[in-house]
Amino acid sequence: MNLREKYHIPSDAVITIAGTVGVGKSTMTKALADALQFRTSFEKVDTNPYLDKFYADFKRWSFHLQIYFLAERFKEQKRIFEYGGGFVQDRSIYEDTGIFAKMHFEKGTMSKVDYETYTSLFEAMVMTPYFPHPDLLIYLEGSFEEIIKRIRERGRPMEQQTPIEYWKEMYERYERWINSFNACPVLRININEYDIIRDAQSIEPIVAKIGYMIEQYRKLKK
Ligand SMILES: Nc1ncnc2c1ncn2[C@@H]1O[C@H](COP(=O)(O)OP(=O)(O)O)[C@@H](O)[C@H]1O
């Protein structure tokens, strides 16, 4: 019996992993998908044609980048739907608007008209009854110092050149955002609670919590 069956996780479940840059979403996505024998939906960083340009000049490229991410995530959403679920997704679509677009608008690196165009497109595409929300959003959290350490260790050049204030601002916004997020159930996990890199077994208690939460939520929906 695999972990998915052991903890009664439905084979059509969709789990999305949220959290600030560098917290460990991609690593968790892979480990969870392996444990559950689910498909993955990753953010493609290396092939993103705007990301480098964006980090070099936020004002010039923030709108282009948001539109690009929105299109990519929507295509992924369609793929998940076509497979009938059974996915772990690296970053939720909600963070694009709730964190990134909002932050760039409020910090003056996205114009008002661009922000309004973006949010109206986002709402038309996502905030409709036709858009399936995930069964569970796993929110990864940890100390700011540990997250900065991880960003440095990973070493993506564009992120190294970004001032630390940018990551701090994002970190604080994430904390506020998750406290009011209610589009689907949330499981908060502190990154000190597991170490899937050195101890593969540490995923099992997380799978147990996922199973419990999805079961409770699906009962409520019936
Ligand atoms: N549990 C962990 N323990 C130690 N390092 C980790 C852990 N999870 C991720 N990392 C490291 O932290 C960095 C960022 O992780 P990643 O999964 O790419 O984050 P994200 O997708 O949230 O940006 C990577 O170098 C990764 O190897």
Ligand SMILES: Nc1ncnc2c1ncn2[C@H]1C[C@H](O)[C@@H](COP(=O)(O)O)O1
């Ligand atoms: N919507 C976004 N706007 C700006 N930047 C974004 C957005 N989504 C992701 N990013 C950036 C942040 C990181 O540099 C890379 C990948 O994110 P990660 O959290 O490391 O998976 O893209």
